Amino acid sequence: MEETYAARVPVYAFVNQKGGCGKTTTAVHLAGALAARGERVLLVDLDPQAHATMGLGCSPDRPTVTEVLMGDALLSEAVAPAPGGITLLPAEPRLAEFEEISGRLIHPERRLARALDEAYRAGVRFDHVLLDCSPRADGVLCANALYASSHTLLIVETGAFALQGAxxxxxxxxxxxENQGRAPALRVVGTMFDRRTRFARELLVALHSRFGDALFDTVIRTSVRLREAPALGLPVQELDPTCRAAADFDALAEEIMALEGPGQIQSKDRPQTPQSARSDLMEYELRPLSPEPAPPASPADRPSAQPS
Ligand SMILES: Nc1ncnc2c1ncn2[C@@H]1O[C@H](COP(=O)(O)OP(=O)(O)OP(=O)(O)O)[C@@H](O)[C@H]1O
Ligand SMILES: [Mg+2]
Structure with missing residues (x-):
């Protein structure tokens, strides 16, 4: 059987059907962090909202990912250089039309994988491919991402109902x-983490008990810089390489590269993760910060409902 693109090149689909949980932010700035390490990164905007495209300050002339999925353009014709050394396959709102016509296509969910394969055979090379998905996890665009990917990155905002949402x-x-007959490896990234919130810290513990080693050690903290970056059209590494968000994404990039094989990491001269990011994370190790309340032995022992 022919080897798939995802068997040759790591392809990550950033997913969660919850809107606004940080998928695009994680995809864009992880792409920036990998590119800052000298990696060749393709970021594919698979969302008709086109937030990744706009967040990198790109307003594409045609062709875009829409034409690639429709079969009207090659991937190599549609990709464009974006800030921070990222290569972008941009989107625009017409991408929603692909969703509308997909019912008339045979295997519409294989279109992206086929385009990546064709590009590879034509000699177009990337070290990592990142797919930013829309919140419609059951839609045909997300199906394309999952079909093309080697890894699913479930992005979990460390806020209310996150675990249920995940x-x-x-x-x-x-x-x-199940429908596709293939399951990419699952990894989980916690994001929008505010260490001052006990709830967020305990949620991280819950995520770890649910997902174990699938949860990345790196957690993306809340950052004003990450809110500013899309308005300025820059990955955070370009906006402020010394800020904590840049450190978090560099730490995540390091973990991603370790996932792909330790040999690769040593093979190139890579900058080290800033110590600050790691040591900061050590402070909220994955254990509960407050002891579980002991179950009351008898009704008489039960503490008063009122705070003392
Ligand atoms: N770590 C963070 N710190 C501060 N703000 C963040 C962080 N991550 C994301 N945000 C902000 O939260 C909002 C939603 O983030 P984002 O667009 O990445 O979510 P999304 O999951 O891609 O949304 P959608 O489902 O609509 O595609 C944005 O305004 C973004 O700037
Ligand atoms: Mg998004």
Missing amino acids: IQALKVLDEVA
Whole structure:
């Protein structure tokens, strides 16, 4: 059987059917961090909202990912250089039309994988491909991402109902995997983490108990810089390479590269993760910060409901 693109090149689909949980932010700035390490990164905007495209200050002339999926353009004709050394396959709102016509196509979910394969055979090379998905995890665009990917990166905002949302997302992903007869490896990234919130710290513990080693050690903290970056059209590494968000994404990039094989990491002269990012993370090791309340032995022992 012919080797797939994802068997040759790591392809990551950034998913969660929860809107606004940080998929685009993680995809864009991880792409920036990998590119800052000298890696060849292709970022594919697979969302008709085109937030990754706009967030990198790009307003594409045709062709875009829409034409690539429609079969009207080659991937190599549609990619464009973006700030920070990222290569972008841009999107625009017409991408929604692909969703509309996909019912008339045979295997519409294989279009992206085929385009990546064709580009590879034509000698177009990337070290990592990052796919920014829309919040419609059960749609044909996300199905394209999952079909093309080697890894699913479930992006989990460390806020209210995150665990329930993540488990719900897994159900959708399982269904897609079953339909496609293939399941990319699952990894989980916690994001929008605010260490001052006990809830967020405990949620991280819950995520670790649910996902174990699939949860990346690196957690992306809340950062004003990450809110500013899309308005300025820059990855955070270009905006402020010394800020904590840049350090977080560099740490995540390092973990991603370790995932792909330790040999690769040593083979090139890579900058080290800033110590600050790691040591900061050590402070909220994955254990509960407050002891579980002991179950009351008898009704008489039960503490008063009022705070003392
Ligand atoms: N770590 C962070 N710190 C501060 N703000 C963040 C962080 N991550 C994301 N945001 C902000 O949260 C909002 C939603 O993020 P983002 O667009 O990445 O989510 P999304 O999952 O891609 O959304 P959608 O489902 O609509 O595609 C944006 O305004 C973004 O700037
Ligand atoms: Mg998005």
